[in-house]
Amino acid sequence: MTTATQAPVTDEKGHIDPAASLVGAAGAAFVPVQTRSERPASFDPAAFGVPTGQEVNWKHTPLNRLAPLLRDEPADEDAITVTVTASGAELAAPLREGEAPRGTVLIPEDLPSAIASHRADGAVHVRIPAEAELDEPVVVEVASAADAATGELHRGILHVVIDAGAHSRATVLLRHGGAVALAENVEILVGEGAHLEIVTVQQWADEAVHAAAHAARVGRDGLLRHVVVSFGGGVVRVNPSVELAGAGSQALLYGLSFADAGQHLESQVYLHHKGQNTVGDVLYKGALQGASAHSVWIGDVLIGPDAVGTDSYEANRNLVLTDGARADSIPNLEIETGDIRGAGHASATGRFDDEQLFYLQARGIPEDEARRLVVQGFLTEVVQKIDIPALQEELTAAIEAELALTAGATAAGASE
Incomplete structure (x- = not known):
């Protein structure tokens, strides 16, 4: 007696998918996303559907609390105010959907980001001229405009484009405060030889809900320092994605969070080494205290087939101060070339x-x-x-x- 066996199902990169090896009677098979680089992306909210919590990028997120940002509807009128102090930079005309450079770097990878991309009437466009060296930070301040005393969160939508010209030097500070449900996209272009620092600070009221997607592309010999600071808010999810496209480009990605009782603070970081001789350094640290305080960090690093000479390291460390708090930490590293200087990751969660x-x-x-x-x-x-x-x-x-x-x-x- 002989038994027929089916060869393991693999994708174009050779990853074996055990689930897809089990083919049903109709010959169909479900093939889950294997790696961060394979995650689907689209400007159309309908391409995603409402997440169920089974998806790899939603497993640790309290979707019931994020519900206001999962509806493909226009933002509430005057839900937020945006104030830009752009000393030395240019506050250009708002960018409509499809108007470059909007949409050239950030292609949404989840439903809130797709809704923000589709529904934002005009993207705030901050432009740092080539060769400019700014002494003072550009400040983009986002606050809730509506009265939160009614107990109902107003829905805000925001898209920001930050364009740093070649060989410029600048710092951009994004500040968030008040009580609102905000879906936000931040698109970052770092030109050749430019040095740009982005600091995003979340100091929301306890009831606020915030889902932000940051996407950056760094050109040849450019440097991006990107810092996420999350202290306030009920649910805050800030996901930075950086492509080191040019040879010799660098990304320094840092994060700081302090979660209190009932807070959910999350960051999913993606660093894609694409050009030659690129450098990446990722360090996120968090402290947690109080019942049901929860932090989530997922760090994905992809070293592409042409990224020879890469030097990359990512680490996440969490300090749990009281009983009842929980930190989820998941580092991932994918290497598609053997000609690198170094790559590694680390994760640790503990008490004093x-x-x-x-x-x-x-x-x-x-x-x-x-x-x-x-x-x-x-x-x-x-x-x-x-x-x-x-x-x-x-x-x-x-x-x-x-x-x-x-x-x-x-x-x-x-x-x-």
Whole structure:
């Protein structure tokens, strides 16, 4: 007796798909997305459908809380205000859908991004002229315009295009605050030899919901420093995607989050090494405290077949301060050429380092103060990578305020 066996089903890259090897009676098979580079992209919201939570990019997201951003409807009138302070840069005319450079880098990969791309009437267009060196940061401030006292979140939609000309030097700060449900796209073009820093700060009210897609392309010998800082908001999901297209281009991708009780803070990072001799450095750090505080970090790095000489490393580290908090951390690395300088990834989630606490306490520092110093030291590494001194001071104070909540909760628990 002989048994027929079916060869494993593979995709064009040779990845074996066990699920697709099981063919039904009709001869059809479901082939799930295998890698980050194969994720579908479209400007049409109908191409995605409403996520169910089974999709690889939605598995860890509370979709019920993100529901206002999953409806393909126009934004509520005057839901947000956008103020741009562009000293030394040009605030160009808004870009309509299909008007370049809008849509040349960012092709939506999920439903909220596709809705934002389709529904945004005009994209804010910040242009840094070639050779310009800006002494002050360009500030894009996004705030809720509607009164949140009604208990109903208004829906806002925003598309921002940041275009850094060749050999320019600039910093762009995006600030978010208030109570709103915001779907946001940020499109970033870094010209040849340009150095651009993007810092996006989320300090929303507790009820706010925010889904943002950032997409960047870095030209030859260009450098992008991209920093995500998320402290406030009910659900905040900021997903940066960077293509190192030009030879010698660099991307420094950093993140800082502090999740409190009931907060969900998420970032899915994608770094695509495409040109030769490119450099990537990814470091995201987070602290969590309180019941159901949740952070999610997914880091995907693709070193393409032509990206010889690549040097890339990604790391995510989380510090859990109280019971009931949870951090999900998933690093992924895909290499399609063997001619690289180096590539690696790391992930760690844990509580306080007992040795550090013992060292400090042995020198007469009280336990609460020792814990504060450990957390500050842990998070300050990312704060110091932001090239805006005033913002560094502000974030240090915000971390102190978060730690005061931890100390208060600990004291209250001890007295019960």
